[in-house]
Amino acid sequence: MTDAAEMVRADNVHKSFGSLEVLKGIDLVVKPGEVCCVLGPSGSGKSTFLRCINHLEKINAGRIFVDGDLVGYRQRGDKLHELSEKDVARQRQSIGMVFQRFNLFPHMTVLENVMEAPCKVKREPKAEVRDRANALLERVGLGEKVGSYPGQLSGGQQQRVAIARALAMRPKLMLFDEPTSALDPELVGEVLDVMKGLAQDGMTMIVVTHEIGFAREVGDKLIFMDGGVVVEQGAPREVIANPQHERTRAFLSKVL
């Protein structure tokens, strides 16, 4: 068991797809209320690591804890037991995830998208959920669009709906998988603003991103990944201004 003052703890996480080793021993601690930004070139395993945290990918070795609970397994003595699908689903309820391609449900209106999980998974009363969903959509600036279908929204609007949808489950941790990479440059700002607001409200967040500005301004912690390992980590301003590692320096000089 881990310290309760850790929201996420990864110990020596390994993951391979067949013979391809994608994660080669990741260690990470994120404290409650912290915003951790993950930088790195494509193929460095950052998205895979994020997906391991809510067990969308099964890890091959190591341990991941979220809020003190082992993800995907139960430890009995010195044996690990796989959790049933039901138990994994329960763990995921408290972990919100936002995808690069939004993945809104296209056959439901914006409001229905946000209400779906609280109503069907947590079985909360509909009226209550509707109020909360409306408030959340108001908060991400889409109070007017509740009746629209995702196909009628811009990319930035869709991503903000996706954030509201994840928040409707009242998660204790939010995972962002390159939330602005599929957006027009003009629309990136509106999504980052919503995320900034979330961070100020004290949400624990892990953000895989290429937005150096966001990492510097909002992040409490920055990790730089390459080739399946954490090359460098620390306070964002320091890492960005004064990278210690050759690889980090090369990457930052290209994206800055």
Add this chain to the structure above:
Amino acid sequence: MSDQTTSERARPEAIKAVPVRHPWRWVSIAVIAVLAAMFLHLLLTNDNFRWSFIFLEYQEGKRGVMFTEPVLQGLRGTILLTITAMAIGIGLGVILAVMRLSPNKILSSVAFIYTWFFRAAPRLILAILFGNLNILWSRIGFGLPFDKQIGQLFGIDNFNGQFYGIRAVDLLAGFVAGMLALGLSEAAYMAEIVRAGLQSVDEGQTEAAVALGMSRFQVLRRIVLPQAMRVIVPPTGNETIAMVKDTSLVAYVPVTGELWFQLQQVSARTFIVFPVLVAALIWYLILCTILMIGQYFLERHYGKGYGAVGKAKQRLRDIEVEQGGRITKTAEGS
């Protein structure tokens, strides 16, 4: 709308141009009109069609052959058979498709073998086969398999592990045999259609739903199937229309309460062949037309959130908002 800063200028006179002429269009219309008139001439002037036999009076003091009581009963039977066979087909088809996509190898191979068999077996033969199953078994029972053999193993004679049995002739007579033959065969086709539909839904949808904590069943029921329906409905409409016509095959089971069987009976009694065929054709045309209308509305329902109509409407609304009011009718046509 990039140069909004320039002041608005007076609108010049609207363009009034002479449209391009299309003389060949008029020629083709004339040709088609003549052909249509020739076709009508064929239909109306040949007495051998015997339209009054079909519509008005097929025997002294009786209604037209399309509307006589046995034929109408046959029509009801055909509709009922279509509905029940399609219900079996769709229900079993969904189950088979889910089995086929399951990571469990046994489930997926069972589904594969099922589809292989029933797609390869001709419906007509299946129908007759099901009608004659009582040749193989006189009783159909449910219970412990190999009960007698197991009994003998332990030295008990006539050990009976059946808890429910029914005479095969009672169960498989006519209608039920036809329904099973058509329904089971349809399930194989539906399984493939549903599988295509399920696979057409983006993987990201499942991921997003699972990440929200939804169970596998909830994901299927709430997220994947409704989206797959958009792909599933059009070919299912096809299948239903084909099924209406394939019900005529069960006349050879034989199922007596069925449209084609009844019309053939009329033909056998009166020795009038062609008008009876036309009468059958007209009934099948009517049934299928109704189904096509139904399909249109179903497609519209499952097309929610997709397609040009919704998007165009939204765009129009956006433009209106931008311009601060309703815009003229002309823009709506675009």
